[in-house]
Amino acid sequence: MTFWTDPDFFLEKWFIHLLAGIGIPAGIAQAIGYALGAVILTTGALLFVLFLIWLERKLIGRVQDRFGPNRLGPWGIFQSIADMLKIFTKEYITPTGADKVPFNLAPILTVAAVLMVWAVIPLAVTVYGVDLNVGLLYVIAVGSLGEMGIILAGWGSNNKFALLGAFRAAAQLISYEVPLVLSLVIPVMLTGSLSMTRIVQNQSIWYVMYAPLAAFIFFITSIAEVGRAPFDLTEAESELVAGFNTEYSGLKFGMFYVADFLHSFTISMLVSIIFLGGWRGPGAETSPLLGFIYLTLKTSLVNFLIIIERASLPRFRIDQMMDFTWKVLTPVTLILLVITALLEKIFAMVGLYSWLRSGILFVLNIVLLFAADSVVRSHLARRPRPDVRGKERPVARPENFFSQPGSGA
Structure with a gap:
């Protein structure tokens, strides 16, 4: 060796x-x-x-x-x-009346929740922290610590704006966890295991070919879990000053900042591992260095998409964001999960070849995606709201699902 x-x-x-x-x-x-x-x-x-x-x-x-x-x-x-050195030298301020235990524990939990995920991430064929047989469940569990940190930050700050930001976080993050977890059931069902290393090893055909819609839903809900644009209502600067972290300064604020960027990269890595084959590629089975390069390239591509999305899309309203998860993502994911389970059972009974099997599932996902988009544009477009005199004010429907009122899209 x-x-x-x-x-x-x-x-x-x-x-x-x-x-x-x-x-x-x-x-x-x-x-x-x-x-x-x-x-x-x-x-x-x-x-x-x-x-x-x-x-x-x-x-x-x-x-x-x-x-x-x-x-x-x-x-x-x-x-x-230079920014790091500035944050290290800034004064720590604890607001009068703040609950010091949750106030000081919140930034630590937020960073720790991201770093703990890395313990089960397979960086290459033989390079990983630990191979848990419930690795994916572990990722979901420790990810919830970040939500706890945000709630503690708002509650311990003794500030109504920070508390309002924490309440929004509780509504957003917990709501988007439902379709996120449901979308992860599909690769688990295809693999037959919750182990992160097993999920990668079983992807002779990337799972994005079996379930592109599940990959898309996981990508979108992961961005909402991080609280990045266009889902950054947890710290909407225009209406909440800064949200749950309003009262933080110095290194404590920097820890929230670090957690945001590191979490973004971590979910990019999870997308690559679960749906894009992780470290798999030509020669990666015998060369851990080559496998690490493959994983880095895939993760960088996904992270690039997250950055471009942040730079391009306007912020959702809170009601639009809640409608999106409960009226669109959750029902679509449930339907996809049931249909995929039924087809997988049929495929196992008839012994269908893997490429044909992935082709059928791929077409099914695309059809369901277009059906969901049609329903959204027909029934969930912005309805006219009455003006101050009680008369209905006509509002043009958006051209497509991602168009935002007033954005010019």
Whole structure:
């Protein structure tokens, strides 16, 4: 076993052998190795946020016909470092009357919820933290800690605007978890396992070919879970000052900021792992480095789409956002789940070839997508609202599902 074929196993054995040489038992050495690996992974992820912030600023600047950071260092690459140093040196302020325990615990929970997801992410064929047989369930469970952090931030701040932002977060994040979890049942059903590594290994054909609509729903609901545009009602600056984090300053505010960018990249990685084959690709079975490159390219593509969406789409109203999840995403996901389960049972009985099976499911998903879009445009378009004199004021229907009233779309 060499470093290039199994770096995780090689480094573990090397570290245990190193500590055994100074008299430390193998069990304790292994525990120290796990702790050290967790520290390295979390530190690397947090430092990687500096690059993500710079990249997003540059991309959004180009989309909006601006330069973005371009003064501090070549192409502005040191701007994020300057911002980090500024946040570290700013004063910590705790509002009068704030509940200090939830107020100070909230930013820690928000960051920890994202970092804990990385423990089960397979970065390559032999590189992962732990292979849990309920890995996907673990991802959903620890992701809820981020929602708890947002609610604690609003409740502990002793500020009505922050509390209102937290209430909106409770409505938005919990509501969008329903179609998110339902969409994940489909790849679990195709794999027969909740293990993240098994999900990747079983994708000789990417699951996006079996269930493109499920992948699209998971992508959309994940963005809503992060609270990014156009679903950023949890911190709508125009009406809530800053939302749940209004009273935070210094490093505490920076932790919310870090969690936002890191969570965005993490959901991009989850989309790549669950629906785009993860590290799979030519030669990835024997080369962990090549598999890591494949995963990085797929994740970067998904993250690019999230950034472009943030730069391009206007914000939803709160009623539109709730209508979208309860009247569109949840029913469509339930229908897709039932039909996919029935077809998978029929395919198993007749022994249908995998490519033909994926083709049938792909066509079914596309048909259901267009049917859902037709229903939305026919029945859920914006209705006329009465004016102050009680007369109905006609409002033009949007041209398509994603058009926003007043956006010019």
